[in-house]
Amino acid sequence: MQEKSEALGETLELLRKNYSGFPKDQNENAMIAVASLIAHSMDSDSPEKIAKETLTVIHRLFDFQYVYIALKDKDGFFRYVAQIGLPKDKEKVLFQIMYSKDDVFDEATYPSTPLSDITRFYMSESMPFKENELDTFGRPIMIGQRRMSPDEMMEADYFDIYIRDWNQDPIGYIEMSLTRSRKLPDRMTIAWLELIATVIGPIISKKD
Numbered sequence: 001m002q003e004k005s006e007a008l009g010e011t012l013e014l015l016r017k018n019y020s021g022f023p024k025d026q027n028e029n030a031m032i033a034v035a036s037l038i039a040h041s042m043d044s045d046s047p048e049k050i051a052k053e054t055l056t057v058i059h060r061l062f063d064f065q066y067v068y069i070a071l072k073d074k075d076g077f078f079r080y081v082a083q084i085g086l087p088k089d090k091e092k093v094l095f096q097i098m099y100s101k102d103d104v105f106d107e108a109t110y111p112s113t114p115l116s117d118i119t120r121f122y123m124s125e126s127m128p129f130k131e132n133e134l135d136t137f138g139r140p141i142m143i144g145q146r147r148m149s150p151d152e153m154m155e156a157d158y159f160d161i162y163i164r165d166w167n168q169d170p171i172g173y174i175e176m177s178l179t180r181s182r183k184l185p186d187r188m189t190i191a192w193l194e195l196i197a198t199v200i201g202p203i204i205s206k207k208d
Contacts, residue, residue: 026061026188027188029061030061030192033057033060033061034057034192034195034196034199036057037053037054037057037196037199037200038199038200038203040053041053041054041200041203041204042203047071047081047204048071048081048082050200050203050204051069051071051081051082051172051204052082054069054082054174054196054200055067055068055069055082055083055084056084057196058084058174058176058193058196059084059085061192062176062185062189062192062193063179063180063181063183063185063189064085064176064177064178064179064180064185065085065138065177065178065179065180066083066084066085066086066138066176066177066178067083067084067085067174067175067176068080068082068083068084068094068174068175068176069081069082069083069163069172069173069174069175070099070172070173070175071163071171071172071204072170072171072172073098076100076101077098077099077100078098078099078100078101078103078104078172078173079095079097079098079099080094080095080097081095083095085138086136086138090135090136090137090138093132093135093136094136097132097133097136101170104170104173109128109130110122110128110129111123111126111128112126112128112160115159115190116190116194118161118162118164118194118197118198119159119160119161119162119190119193119194120159120160120161121157121158121159122156122157122158122159122160123157124143124144124147124154124155124156124157125147127156128156128158129156137155137156137177138155138177138178139155140155140156142154142155143155143156151183151184152182152183152184153178153179153181153182153183153184153185154178154182155177155178156177157177157178157184158175158176158177158178159175159176159177159185159190159193160173160174160175161173161174161175161176161190161193161194161197162197163197163200163201163204164197164198164201165201165202165204165205166201166202166205171201171204171205172201172204173197174193174196174197176193
């Protein structure tokens with residue numbers, strides 16, 4: 001009987017240690033945050049509110065200094081509706097820019113490296129921007145500097161992750177540029193961001 005009691009106590013201690021308490025790593029934090037984001041998004045009354053909530057989660061969980069979301073408007077053009085990281089004067093410039101679908105996928109103007117079917121990486125060396133977009137970068141004076149290591153993330157490097165509706169048509173994208181560590185994000189970070197884009201797409205399309 002004593003042995004059974006000791007085994008039960010050890011099992012209870014193991015359960016308390018392994019399955020309760022605060023999140024133990026970034027992945028557990030991300031799981032909780034994404035589940036909360038989905039619940040809040042379902043209750044939200046507008047795509048813009050969902051976009052802002054999404055950026056808050058991304059900025060808190062991951063290393064990106066600048067994060068934006070553009071959504072397709074009723075006129076067919078893509079416009080930025082939320083951002084974190086830029087000061088108000090640069091935000092004003094960002095929110096005035098609009099893109100057609102052809103612009104969004106224009107590899108001549110915005111050359112990219114595909115990382116998956118929904119993720120593109122734009123390297124600063126390729127100058128993936130127009131003149132009127134320069135003021136949307138945090139420190140445009142740094143554009144054109146030499147990359148010192150393969151994993152360095154530089155000014156004018158950025159990722160776009162497409163947001164799609166139920167029919168897999170693009171209705172927006174999440175854009176991330178310049179990490180606080182100045183290093184490219186790891187594979188798991190991009191996987192989480194792709195998951196976030198995938199789950200909010202159908203929800204946003206129903207709110208529009």
